Amino acid sequence: MxxxxxxxxxxxxxxPNRVLLLNKLGIYTLKDLITYYPRExxxxxxxxxxxxxxxxxxxxxxAVCVSKLNEIRTRRKNMTIYKLIVRDDTATAxxxxxxxxxxxxIFNIGEKYTxxxxxxxxxxxxxxxxxxxxxxxxxxxxGKIIPxxxxxxxxxxxxxxxxxxxxxxxVKNKLQETLPQYILNEYNLKEINLAINxxxxxxxxxxxxxARKRLVFEELLSTQxxxxxxKNMNIMDNxxxxxxxEVKMSDVISELPFKxxxxxxxxxxxxxxDMEASKPMNRLLQGDVGSGKTVVAIxxxxxxxxxxxxxxxxxxxxxxxxxxxxxxxxxxxxxxIRCELLISGITKKRKEDILNRLKEGEIDVLIGTHxxxxxxxxxxxxxxxxxxxxxxxxxxxxxxxxxKGNNPDILVMTATxxxxxxxxxxxxxxxxxxxxxxxxxxxxxxxxAVTKGMEERVNxxxxxxxxxGRQAYIVCPLVEENxxxxxxxxxxxxxxxxxxxxxxxxxxxxxxxxRPKEKDAIMELFKNGEIDILxxxxxxxxxxxxxxxxxxxxxxxxxxxxAQLHQLRGRVGRGEYKSYCILxxxxxxxxxxxxxxxxxxxxxxxxxxxxxxxxxGSGEFFGTKxxxxxxxxxxxxxxxxxxxxxxxxAATKILDKDVKLENKENEKLKxxxxxxxxxxxxx
Ligand code: ADP
Ligand code: MG
Numbered sequence: 001m002x003x004x005x006x007x008x009x010x011x012x013x014x015x016p017n018r019v020l021l022l023n024k025l026g027i028y029t030l031k032d033l034i035t036y037y038p039r040e041x042x043x044x045x046x047x048x049x050x051x052x053x054x055x056x057x058x059x060x061x062x063a064v065c066v067s068k069l070n071e072i073r074t075r076r077k078n079m080t081i082y083k084l085i086v087r088d089d090t091a092t093a094x095x096x097x098x099x100x101x102x103x104x105x106i107f108n109i110g111e112k113y114t115x116x117x118x119x120x121x122x123x124x125x126x127x128x129x130x131x132x133x134x135x136x137x138x139x140x141x142x143g144k145i146i147p148x149x150x151x152x153x154x155x156x157x158x159x160x161x162x163x164x165x166x167x168x169x170x171v172k173n174k175l176q177e178t179l180p181q182y183i184l185n186e187y188n189l190k191e192i193n194l195a196i197n198x199x200x201x202x203x204x205x206x207x208x209x210x211a212r213k214r215l216v217f218e219e220l221l222s223t224q225x226x227x228x229x230x231k232n233m234n235i236m237d238n239x240x241x242x243x244x245x246e247v248k249m250s251d252v253i254s255e256l257p258f259k260x261x262x263x264x265x266x267x268x269x270x271x272x273x274d275m276e277a278s279k280p281m282n283r284l285l286q287g288d289v290g291s292g293k294t295v296v297a298i299x300x301x302x303x304x305x306x307x308x309x310x311x312x313x314x315x316x317x318x319x320x321x322x323x324x325x326x327x328x329x330x331x332x333x334x335x336x337i338r339c340e341l342l343i344s345g346i347t348k349k350r351k352e353d354i355l356n357r358l359k360e361g362e363i364d365v366l367i368g369t370h371x372x373x374x375x376x377x378x379x380x381x382x383x384x385x386x387x388x389x390x391x392x393x394x395x396x397x398x399x400x401x402x403x404k405g406n407n408p409d410i411l412v413m414t415a416t417x418x419x420x421x422x423x424x425x426x427x428x429x430x431x432x433x434x435x436x437x438x439x440x441x442x443x444x445x446x447x448x449a450v451t452k453g454m455e456e457r458v459n460x461x462x463x464x465x466x467x468x469g470r471q472a473y474i475v476c477p478l479v480e481e482n483x484x485x486x487x488x489x490x491x492x493x494x495x496x497x498x499x500x501x502x503x504x505x506x507x508x509x510x511x512x513x514x515r516p517k518e519k520d521a522i523m524e525l526f527k528n529g530e531i532d533i534l535x536x537x538x539x540x541x542x543x544x545x546x547x548x549x550x551x552x553x554x555x556x557x558x559x560x561x562x563a564q565l566h567q568l569r570g571r572v573g574r575g576e577y578k579s580y581c582i583l584x585x586x587x588x589x590x591x592x593x594x595x596x597x598x599x600x601x602x603x604x605x606x607x608x609x610x611x612x613x614x615x616x617g618s619g620e621f622f623g624t625k626x627x628x629x630x631x632x633x634x635x636x637x638x639x640x641x642x643x644x645x646x647x648x649x650a651a652t653k654i655l656d657k658d659v660k661l662e663n664k665e666n667e668k669l670k671x672x673x674x675x676x677x678x679x680x681x682x683x
Contacts, residue, residue: 002174004031012166013159021155022163033167034196036160037215037634038147041208044116045144051090055121060142061128062114063088065107086115093126100130112136114143132158145208147200164200171196178218178672180665183650190214199634213643216635220425220647222669223632226676227428228655231282234429240280240407241383244307252302252331256295263437264292270433271300274409275307275384280402281409284427286417287435288605289570290442293413294324296435297386298331300411305337305364309383309408312366314373314401316388318343318516319523323545324388325367332365342368342377345516372401379404386411415570416563417605419613421645422637436606444603445573447581449557449596458582459501462551466505466532470550470577474535475568477556493555494535502533510536538564547575557583557599558592562612566605591615613638 008027009019027033047062063086072081082103084095095115097103107113117131132141141158149160175192177184184191190198195214202208249272253260260268267285274281287293301311313328315321325341332339340354340363357363361380366372382405387398389412402408412430423432450458462472474497476490494509508531510522526534527546534549552572557565565583573579585596598611637644654666661670 002171004034004171004175005029008033008167011163011170013163014166018155018159018163025150025152025155030167030170033164034171034200035633036149036164037199039150040148041202041205042116042146042148043205044142044146045204047114049090050088050093050126053093053119053121053126055119057119058117059119059128060114060116061086061088061093062112062136063093064112065109066092068109069104069107071104086113091126093128095128095131097130114139116142145202145204168197168200176668178668179221180654180669182665183654187217187646187650189217212634216640216643217647217650218672219632219635220640220644221650222672222676224425224428224648224651225654225661225669226673227425228651229661229673230429231431232655232659234282235279237280237407238278240278241275241307241309241409242278243275243303243309243383243409245276247303247306249299249303252299252335255334256331258439260295261292261435261437261439263287263435264296267433267435268296268299270431271296271411272303274431275300275303280407281384281411282430283411284423284430284432285411285413285435286423286432287413287415288417288438289415289567290574291415291435291438293388293415293435294327295331297388297411297413298328300384300386301328301365302332302335302337304384304409305332306335307383309381310358310361310364310366310379310405311384311386312368312372312379312382312401312404313386313388315367315369318345318369319520320388321367321369322520328365328367337364338362339365339367342366342371343516344369344371373397377404381405382408384409384411386413388413415567415605417609419606419610421641421648422613424648425637425644441576443573443578445552445569445579445581447569447583447600447603449583449585449600451585455584458553458584461580461582462533462553463502463505465551465580469548471526471529471531471546471548472533472551472553473549473568473571474533474553475555476535476537477559490535490537497533497535505532506530507533507535510534512537538568545574546571548577549574550577550579552579552581554581554583556586557596558585558587562595562598562615563605563609565599566608569599569603613641 006029008014008022008029009016011030011033014022022028022033025036027036042058044060046060048059050061050063053059053061065084066087067085070083072083073079074081078099080099080101082097082100084107086093086095095117113133113135115128115131115133117128120127120129134140134142147161147164148157149164151157151160171193173193175196177192179189179192183189189195190210190213192214195211198207198211199215202211249268253268271281271283274283285293285296297313301313304311313324315324321341321343325339328339340357342351342354354363354366355376355378358366359378359380366377366379371377385401385405385408387401387410398410398412402410412427418426466472474493476493490509490511494507498507508522508525510519514522522531522534525531526549529548549572552569554560554565554568560568569581572581581599583596583599585592595611595615598608598615602608635643654661654669657663658666661673
């Protein structure tokens, strides 16, 4: 019997030293080894003529050795250069190696070899530096498509390639198929043994693509099945809280200063039904910036508290949490509901007091940041958890919060509109509600994409708006994911604006390296109209409400994801004033212009996120950070969108026939699915 979990040390060529090196790469078992996928392949299959070589190219030649290997010792210690002259029927080339003494025994004049390496052409001399090679008739290092592995530690490509080949020989034709035959047929997928072999050593690139497709498909399918199974388990779970049917959401709704949109009412009904049912709510609430998610959370909080439970809402930043605190209190205090704010930065004494009252049940609604996750935050009877997510929390983190209550209802709010396909794999364990409508009083934000030449006009426009009493945001480019450097660029820009262009105005800046207290203070000043222009990094991205701000300027807009630009734009147009978003961009590529055009043409977050995927096609969908995205070994959610769609349709088909994956044909699949979420899955 083939044991895929056997220690990698039993593979031929793996001695005690190499075991350690492999372990450093995360390879412990035979399975780890054969699923250590190459990062790319080099095509060393097609020979070139020496006369056709171009400088800088990686090329394969077939050539006859015309000189003896020439050994040159340099003055520098330990450095020996070896040169060999070879020829094909078109020209001659010089091959150069450094410190490879073993070469002395290899080459014979008049014999033919294949060489592969980087070509340099200088002063008419064609050279290949440190080529890898084979004796004629062999194709170990050349003559085929060669996998290149991600390596960091003292292992050479040749060595790992050999070890993996040895591993593949052990499992040859012995791997058990994981996917049901009908799925293989229907989606035209390679059988597992062929796939594993070809992902490393493909015959050609088409062979590689079909191997990759199969492995990506399997990975996405099993993840999707795992999430769907979690969701199905939840449907059958009747140990959740049944909130009181007599507590009517309409009692708060009628007290609101505005009329809820149809979309808000619809999602509230979905939430109300979930809350009254015995299965725990696990719901994702999606809605564009400004669509009014907070008030939905407030109404749900009312229902929970009046049914005798505590409620908590967790926000990504202290500023946002404070803003929620304001909005929650404004509406809920009237009903005698006690709200409290827990963020880092409050005094120890105050924190202790909050924690005590929370435990005693003297606080009904706890609003805060990640601080809420801390172990010492104990509720008396937590019934409803809302997370306001800037980035996605994983399944596991959600579990941490829910364990603070007795199977509480969970509502996850996100302002990043996610195309359905992605939502299914990011939030596949949740039911989904969508607010697809903005409150009626919203005015369209006019968006302009401008290049350098327009700078002065833009500045004059800002001045004009401020003179009319409005305020402006200027967002600095993301230099990189380094707050230190970003902070510096904010300060430089602020300097320039403060001292020259906008010297007659009140300009302030804010960045991620500032202490929460400082940021809050600045934000407070801005909210109160005591700052005209706020320059910042994307720290203001998340939901802060300043109705008087009417201009959003984004510097180097080409560096942002569209979804993120859309979030930023959502910071203005929150009051009665006509608002503008000005995207300053550099560069003239087709893609950049297309992206800017999307921003100008639509205000619909869903369309924007679809386009963002289409035009970027990379993991930058959620901005530069990718918190909490599931880790995939081979799949790339963005580039593999077409395969994701196939895998999702397959998941539906499989579960339609066999919801608990009990049939024999799904046996292996079930095993993989269980490995994904470990003991959480009791299917
Ligand atoms: P989101 O969190 O979805 O970005 P908010 O909940 O912050 O949006 O709502 C933005 C603003 O709109 C808030 O000031 C809120 O009070 C207001 N608002 C919410 N719903 C409505 C509505 N139906 N009509 C008018 N204003 C609304
Ligand atoms: Mg919000």
